[in-house]
Amino acid sequence: MSTQEPSTGSRNQPRYRRPRALSPLREHLRDTFWFAPTAGLVLVLLLWWAASGVDQAVVGLMRADGDYAGIAELIGYADDAKTIITTVSSAMMTFIGVVFSISLVAVQMASGQFSPRVVRIFVRSRITKLTFSVFLATFVLSLLVLAAYDGETDPERVGTVPLVQSVVTMLMVALSLALFIAYVNSTLRLMRVSHVIDRISRASLALLKKQEREWDEDVVLGAETARFTHQGRAGVLRDVHIARLVRVARRRGAVLRLIPRIGDFVVPGTPVIAVHGGEGVTKKAVRHSVSVGVERTFHQDLGFGLRQLADIALRALSPAVNDPTTAVQALDRIVQFLAVAVELPLGALRHRDGEGRVRFVQAVPGWADLVDLGLTEIRGVVAGNPQVSRRMVAGLDDLLLLAPEERRGVLERHRALLVEVVERTVPDAADREFALTADRQGIG
Known part of the structure; x- marks a missing residue:
């Protein structure tokens, strides 16, 4: 199986830290x-x-x-x-x-x-x-x-x-x-909103760093031999017990794959675990490895931080609150997160056993998913808020400088859509030019 890396038993072979059981x-x-x-x-x-x-x-x-x-x-x-x-x-x-x-x-x-x-x-x-x-x-x-x-x-x-x-x-x-x-x-x-935003940002970056060494864009799996569905209550997929799944896969010589992403809403009958290769992996062995709850958590959910930051910005830009400065603060942290993630593979997470063999594969949001999550909804409500549009333009320009060629497309798309929104909603040419001028502080 192409995801398996053979163990030679050599002293020079790196030892991989097993996932924490608790x-x-x-x-x-x-x-x-x-x-x-x-x-x-x-x-x-x-x-x-x-x-x-x-x-x-x-x-x-x-x-x-x-x-x-x-x-x-x-x-x-x-x-x-x-x-x-x-x-x-x-x-x-x-x-x-x-x-x-x-x-x-x-x-x-x-x-x-x-x-x-x-x-x-x-x-x-x-x-x-x-x-x-x-x-x-x-x-x-x-x-x-x-x-x-x-x-x-x-x-x-x-x-x-x-x-x-x-x-x-x-x-x-x-x-x-x-x-x-x-x-x-x-x-x-x-x-104070600045401290709340900072807490969310630090938690998101900590998860990004924790998962960094387990990313791989090119995880190739063998034929699927079994598939298990969720049988518990309906709810949000909060996390999975990685250590248990790795242990089960190692004992059976298989590779397990999480079908939904962390943060997805699952109902009874939703396929959750796929088995590739190996023999004898039973539903009972993986039954208590999937945790479903009423809300998302930071434990394994890479997009949850961006979801919270976008929600704060949207609430700030609502007519009831009308606080574009808070939206700019949220955009600051969204740009910070994307700037850290821009050069990471952001493909599937591959979890290994102690010998370095891939045993569990977990899908995570890709680069385009994260950019869309962080910017789409905010971009849709920037009309009449030049402070926010100017900060978004500056953030996109900074990310375009950092992004490799293959990842610039989604950023250029968002920039073009932002220009379109401003041109459609701002009638005066001077105001349009002002609203589309890059400014990392919004309006000073």
Whole structure:
């Protein structure tokens, strides 16, 4: 099979890094908001258990030494700490409710002003999850510490003095305050469109870099021997479990191919996996390798970033918002992404096993697909917005300088269509000339 590269066993043969087995699970957990708080509660229970053990050990050692005066002193310190912890316990849940109620309002405003697709940025925010987890953990820890006070004041009869637990609780309160400051700063940044666009751009470029070494325009497959259809719920193809598919293909001596692209909407009966060569690849072996959800993700979807940037630009150019400067900022990042992708193969992704043999082939958007995705819809609404048309002209001119000959056609087509739109919608010749003058800032 032409995609197979023979393994000679030579010491000079390069070793290929296998796909990460836990990568899909990690990404799916990042798209949830329950995992981090749950993990935080488990960790704080372990922390309380350890601190409780230390408190019991300290009292036991002091009693063995006959240091009842020291135990009495510990009881006094613990009683003072109890007052603080009681206040923390009563105020923490109220604090959590107020803070995250404000956050939900901020998310709603960002969704309406930018795009509903940006809500996932707030959901995946590490600082948001960490802050929420620590707040809940502090509240639970304060309850556990209060329950540990037995009310006994006799040094000879007291079982434990929760002094270490109280200190740990106050440290958690200090951490909560520090995280609250960081959280407010992060939330305010995410409410600014420039930072949202930057986050989307960085995620898109990171995926582009991650997939760079696995592209190949000329993947030639052998005869198709089997095909499996999707049998789960209808939805968006979020990602595939590459490590599992590579492992299945290696065991059966086959090459698997993903038929739809990541981000496609699939329904039961849609063909999803094709088998080329090999023997014995069963539907059961690949059944749990395809993940379908309600929305696209950045995990393996190369076009999702451009989709979000285009949506932000379109929302900015709508009559309700009328913010061409935001559209220009989105165009800046679209041009940046295309400038990085212009010299990449952008064909099929070929995933190899540890010996370097191609085992799984995955289609990705080509160069023309990415250009059309990033520019077509914005170009259609530039009428009356010379700031946007000037920035698009400058971006196309820059990409034409970078693009190899075989990739200039789609850029020239978009430039000609942009000129046509402006000439059709702008009646005055001087205004048309102004609107089609290249300017990387739009209009300064």
